[in-house]
Amino acid sequence: MESGTVGSVASLWRYPVKSMMGEQLADAYFTERGMLGDRSYALVDKETGKVVSAKNPRKWPTMFKFSAAYITPPRKGAPISPVSIQLPDGNSVRSDSPAVNSVIARALDRDVRLACETLESPTLEEYWPDLDRLAHRDEVTEEAMPPGTFFDCGPIHVITTATLAKLAELYPQGKFEPRRFRPNLLISVEPGAGFAENEWVGKTLAIGPEVLLKVTVNTGRCVMTTLPQGELPQDAGILRTAAQHNQTFVGVYAEIVRGGTAHRGDVIGMI
Numbered sequence: 001m002e003s004g005t006v007g008s009v010a011s012l013w014r015y016p017v018k019s020m021m022g023e024q025l026a027d028a029y030f031t032e033r034g035m036l037g038d039r040s041y042a043l044v045d046k047e048t049g050k051v052v053s054a055k056n057p058r059k060w061p062t063m064f065k066f067s068a069a070y071i072t073p074p075r076k077g078a079p080i081s082p083v084s085i086q087l088p089d090g091n092s093v094r095s096d097s098p099a100v101n102s103v104i105a106r107a108l109d110r111d112v113r114l115a116c117e118t119l120e121s122p123t124l125e126e127y128w129p130d131l132d133r134l135a136h137r138d139e140v141t142e143e144a145m146p147p148g149t150f151f152d153c154g155p156i157h158v159i160t161t162a163t164l165a166k167l168a169e170l171y172p173q174g175k176f177e178p179r180r181f182r183p184n185l186l187i188s189v190e191p192g193a194g195f196a197e198n199e200w201v202g203k204t205l206a207i208g209p210e211v212l213l214k215v216t217v218n219t220g221r222c223v224m225t226t227l228p229q230g231e232l233p234q235d236a237g238i239l240r241t242a243a244q245h246n247q248t249f250v251g252v253y254a255e256i257v258r259g260g261t262a263h264r265g266d267v268i269g270m271i
Helices: 100-108 161-170 196-200 236-246
Strands: 004-014 023-025 027-030 042-045 067-070 083-086 092-094 112-115 123-128 139-144 156-160 185-188 204-207 211-220 249-258 260-263 267-270
Touching: 004 027, 004 260, 023 067, 092 100, 100 112, 156 161, 156 196, 156 211, 161 185, 161 196, 161 236, 161 249, 196 211, 196 249, 211 260, 236 249
Parallel strands: 156 185
Antiparallel strands: 004 023, 004 185, 004 267, 027 260, 042 112, 067 083, 083 092, 123 139, 156 249, 204 211, 204 267, 211 249
């Protein structure tokens, strides 16, 4: 894809607690770490010391039934704001409540703690379903995370509307909604562009007048994309389609070159 305008910001998403449902935003501030407030919290399994992740739904089958939202918006340079965590039964608990760990542990039926400090060598467990073209099949592996973060591979995850449309064309019975893929940034691009972001790796995106993102690597997808969310059904065909037609890639990861505020509707250029 040539330099110049590539699209616009269709939506912005932040996930205060790793592997829980998050928040859709009208605007977001980007720091060197990532989107301000994104994955600032995570649950840690007290038995193993590993970060709790929906990547292993055999152990953590209900993570997508939890959601988290900031009580007050996070501010640059300020201590991390508390979040309200809604439980699968509809009740909620604040992250700064003395009872937060016991309340969430009861809901998960496992001993966990809510962490907001960074871990020196964070790891998680990932279940690989029995599908062709995956690196593993019907197996659980241990995956390292970037030190000092609760991210999987990169601080910012980007998807285009063209990629979702292409996947829907290839598998019409599937529901390829953005939330299945948990992007920070959904970019609206011209129809028919196919897997547009495949060509962006190594290039820099200018988001509005302030933010610069360096695209680093394609995003290989996992079992999380197949899990039910609200009215979205469980569907192994989502991941199977990505594996068959785009090496499991859906979207790209990026790092922040220059921070600032991005808004829904901002024009996005490539430089």
